[in-house]
Amino acid sequence: xxxxxxxxxxxxxxxxxxxxxxxxxxxxxxxxxxxxxxxxxxxxxxxxxxxxxxxxxxxxxxxxxxxxxxxxxxxxxxxxxxxxxxxxxxxxxxxxxxxxxxxxxxxxxxxxxxxx
Amino acid sequence: xxxxxxxxxxxxxxxxxxxxxxxxxxxxxxxxxxxxxxxxxxxxxxxxxxxxxxxxxxxxxxxxxxxxxxxxxxxxxxxxxxxxxxxxxxxxxxxxxxxxxxxxxxxxxxxxxx
Numbered sequence: 001x002x003x004x005x006x007x008x009x010x011x012x013x014x015x016x017x018x019x020x021x022x023x024x025x026x027x028x029x030x031x032x033x034x035x036x037x038x039x040x041x042x043x044x045x046x047x048x049x050x051x052x053x054x055x056x057x058x059x060x061x062x063x064x065x066x067x068x069x070x071x072x073x074x075x076x077x078x079x080x081x082x083x084x085x086x087x088x089x090x091x092x093x094x095x096x097x098x099x100x101x102x103x104x105x106x107x108x109x110x111x112x113x114x115x116x
Numbered sequence: 117x118x119x120x121x122x123x124x125x126x127x128x129x130x131x132x133x134x135x136x137x138x139x140x141x142x143x144x145x146x147x148x149x150x151x152x153x154x155x156x157x158x159x160x161x162x163x164x165x166x167x168x169x170x171x172x173x174x175x176x177x178x179x180x181x182x183x184x185x186x187x188x189x190x191x192x193x194x195x196x197x198x199x200x201x202x203x204x205x206x207x208x209x210x211x212x213x214x215x216x217x218x219x220x221x222x223x224x225x226x227x228x229x230x
Contacts, residue, residue, distance in 0.1 A: 006159070032216055043206060043220045044160075093159050101212045102148050102167035107159035 003027050004096050006108025014116055015086060021079045021111045023094030029074035031099030035067070038091045038110075050077050084115045118143045118209045122221035130229050135194040137224050139181075139207035142188065147209045149190040150218065151181055154204040163205075166190060177201070202228045 003026040011019050023033055032051050036044040048069050050056040056069035066088075068080040077096075081088055091112055095105035123138040141147055148167050152160035164175025171183040177200075181192045190207060204225050208218040 004159075034217070041225075043223050046217070049215070049217060091157075095160075097216045099216060101210050101214060101216050102165075103216060104150055104162045104165050105160075105216065105218060106162070107152075109159045110157065112157065 001027050002106040004106045004108040006094050006111060008111060009109060010112045012114045016083055019081045019084055019113060021092055023077045023108050025075045025096040028098060030096035032097045033071055033077040034095045034105060035069060035079050036093045038093060086115045089113055089115045118211055118219045120207050120209050120219055120221035122207050122224050124224055126225045128227045129197045131199055132196050135197045137192040137205050139190045139221060140188050141209045143209060143211055145211050147211055150208045151192050152206045197228050199228050202226055
């Protein structure tokens with residue numbers, strides 16, 4: 001149980017392109033979804049917290065106009081990297097939770113984004 | 117605010133030897149603690165969690181961790197390392213007021229030698 005599906009797993013695109021990443025909880029309803037960015041050999045950096053039907057809460061330093069998050073349902077959240085540039089290249093990971101601090105986050109397999 | 121420190125960014129163990137990964141946390145209120153494992157180019161998989169029940173927590177793949185409030189620690193152990201244990205391990209903490217938001221440690225990369 002508690003499976004989170006993230007697509008695509010890898011994206012290579014030209015600079016200036018917008019890229020959408022989907023995160024789905026397959027067998028549970030996720031009250032909250034999270035989006036992380038991970039640089040090589042580093043820990044996860046939280047970008048934003050997303051609750052169904054409300055605006056995402058972005059961490060300090062994360063540009064909300066660059067990283068658009070939509071959480072349209074209890075099973076789907078999307079991250080759109082708008083007008084992506086090479087510095088946006090990274091590994092992006094989503095997670096989903098049933099809610100409640102004692103509940104673990106369940107992670108997707110990540111998306112490797114490469115901007116040429 | 118909460119924080120997590122993982123001592124040792126790299127750990128090398130021989131196959132069959134004890135695996136010990138150290139995690140110390142800081143929190144002014146009772147914490148919830150988690151260990152996750154990450155294989156290359158994948159997301160994180162939950163190994164185990166402490167949520168104020170038993171202090172010795174058993175997880176998947178033969179791992180266990182013990183919550184020690186007096187030492188503010190939550191070290192992860194496995195009696196006998198397997199080659200498949202080679203991965204990155206993350207300790208994370210949250211508290212009730214944090215709304216399920218995790219604070220991660222820097223991670224420890226485990227290398228298993230044959």
